[in-house]
Amino acid sequence: MKQSLVLNKVSDLVGTKSIFGKFKIGSFKFDGNKILRKFLIPALSILLFVGLWHTGSKALFQMEADYKIEKALTDQGREAAEAMQACIASGDVSCQPNTLPSPSQVWQSLQSLIADHKVISADKKAFAEKTAGINAKREAEGKAPITYTGRPSFVDQIFTSLKTVFAGFLLALIIAVPIGIVIGLSPVLRSSFNWLIQIFKPVSPVVWLLLVFMIVKTMTKDSNSDSAFIISFISVGLCAMWATLVNTAMGVSSVDKDYINVAKVLKLRPLQKVFKVILPSSLPLIFTGLRITLSVAWMVLIAIELLAQSPGLGSFVWEEFQNGAIDSNSKIIVAMFVIGIIGFLLDRLMLTIQNMVSFNKNDAI
Template identity: 75%
Template sequence: MKDSIIRGIKFIGLGFLEPLIRLINKEEPKKNTKEVMRKIVAPIASVFIFIGLWQLGSSSLYNKEAAYKIEAATRNQGEEAAAKLKACMESGDSNCQPNTLPSPAQVYAAYQVLLEDHKQISADKKAFAEKTFEMNKKRVAQGKRAITYTGRPSFVDQIKTSLKTVFAGFLLALFIAVPIGIVLGLSKTLRGSINWIIQIFKPVSPVVWLLLVFMIVKTLTKNSDSDSSFIISFISVGLCSMWATLVNTAMGVSSVNTDYINVAKVLRLRPLQKIFKVILPASLPLIFTGLRITLSVAWMVLIAIELLAQSPGLGSFVWEEFQNGAMDSNSKIIVAMFVIGFIGFALDRIMLFIQNLVSFEKETI
């Protein structure tokens, strides 16, 4: 029972809980207490220290900004206005708060606002769907287009859009980079002749990729009404992120252990058999390392690309909040930052999980 639980949590990447489970089962208490301290208590403590430092930093920035505002008011509008402003700030009225790094509490509040907002919007959507259900049925029967909800997307909707974009971009990178990487890995001549393209395009900034893709897609989608901003952003994400997989696949395929290659030769495996039974399995660990880098790069550049391509998603959310300049905009941006971070982390874990599922070598980091 206990062992199977431990195996289970290790499998899904939560191996750090192992000493806690062993401790609960009264197994080697001394050693496991130490392990719990090291693997669970210390990381949690570091989170609190981080929040504490953040609180200190934000309050000192707040004070600086407030002092500056009051001073400016004194200079421009006189003592009375300054006193009023100060009273307003102390009352906590959101209209006169200084605009600076938000504190953890403000960020948490913004998070709840966003959740409320999401509930509100999904309720609206549901109501809208119910209301238009009958009418849409008729419209479809008449061959007209159904009426869809066109209201503002909620924060959660933005996350979903972003995930969709990053997933499409990742798949594009996978289907371009892995086959090309295998071919490059197998042929020294090709590797040598294409190397310059890889070396030149690898360091190109996401922004430039976006512009390049924009130039091409704009022309290609001239006469169709498809969602070109989505197409542009996912293709850019794919192109930016595929290089790590391409390079790693080529390297993995070209550096397969000579013992395995000798076996393939001695058994006289046919070329396809050799690729699928020997070379690919042997280079899977490196291919997956590449895919993991690709996914994290894809998620990282996604924000910048959405921001520029005007395609909906977390990137445009962040940008709109920044432009918006409302009182809790800064807090919402920080919420988005954490959400981006957590999703990036989760995506990497999922990749690790898949890697352990298909690869003969187990990796733990």
């Protein structure tokens, strides 16, 4: 009897059911299937991805190493081939195959970039302290302060890209939502401007960049970093705004006619009708457009920064590609993961805001 009581107590503490069903540990209840779906399977998929990546990078490394040894044998003879083989085995940077980096190499590059950011941040702080008195005197005389002109760190470039994409997204929001509401309210305007939307929507970000470059350079007569930032965020906004414009127009035009009739009965003024009836009903589609716009803005930003020579992740990737150092490939992969993770977080941010302001809750992928 005592043994049975002890076993029951242990059973209550450990769990009442299999991990694939509902169970509890002490006073805490868990859903095994949910844990499996949300945590265990994603963790296993990550391990599988890293394993395949490691295996692939090792195979590519060996292929490139064999090619270098074979080339040395063909061009310079057996001694050169043996020297090349020994050099590769020693890990000497001068002769290592430059191919897809392994997960451990990418991790080392990430740590190197973080350490580099700390050094640059310390340099900036020292520079600010050194020039504080001089800058105070220059500002009192009405002169521009002396600014730090050293290279930005990887983290600085991330924040520059985020600033650019949010400025471009805000521009797209300001342009696309009002125009989408106006077009959505009028079937005549929808048919009149449909051709313009269909022509400009698929235009490449490179073309938008060149168009904005022509206009901004003509107006500012300047080529500094502020001008590059202006060109970048305007190009991003113009390239990414079309999804919001189309979805806003579609959302407004598809508002239930009963709601419109109620607004007429209540004798709401046009602006009241827009803000109290049409916009709340259109929010799900508008936010779908905004999510697409933000994703497109983040995607095209890298190419635009690269071409506009604006500081950011795009220029970082291009500089590392041009650099051709032994760790350049690893740093490019680090940037790729950072770009993807930030893009995912931006999408989750928009989804959270949508669920906060909309009646239709969404748990989309």
